[in-house]
Amino acid sequence: MNRPEREAAVRQIMERSVPRLPPELHTDAVRHGSRMLRRRTLARRLMWLLLWAAAVAFAVWAMVAEPWVEPPSETTPPLTDW
Template identity: 40%
Template structure:
């Protein structure tokens, strides 16, 4: 027979130990409320991002309509007179 394996001895020792800490009875309810809270916060953040993007887009459209950037700029010098 081969000598006992160290890993096997570790596993046997773990199996001989008493069970772990008992789980609280309301753990599922607390996890559910925390998950709902996280989803709600994620939705609010996503809504704020969309509002920010749409506001920036609206500001860009209004700015481009008011400033009219595609037209020629007015001449900065007057033409020469008498030549």
């Protein structure tokens, strides 16, 4: 297929009439899109809620456990003053 044949084929495709779409396609697409948008919004809100709950749980754990404090020693210190 050389260049003029390709150009003729493209011209033929471009000159065709646009196929008619079913009238209910637009309403179905809008309904489907709004459903997807609601689901995406709900998922985003749930993720923010989960992140907030994790942050609160971490803060409560940090206040209770105090991981920055050195734990008390398990052994007694050596007695050198005797």
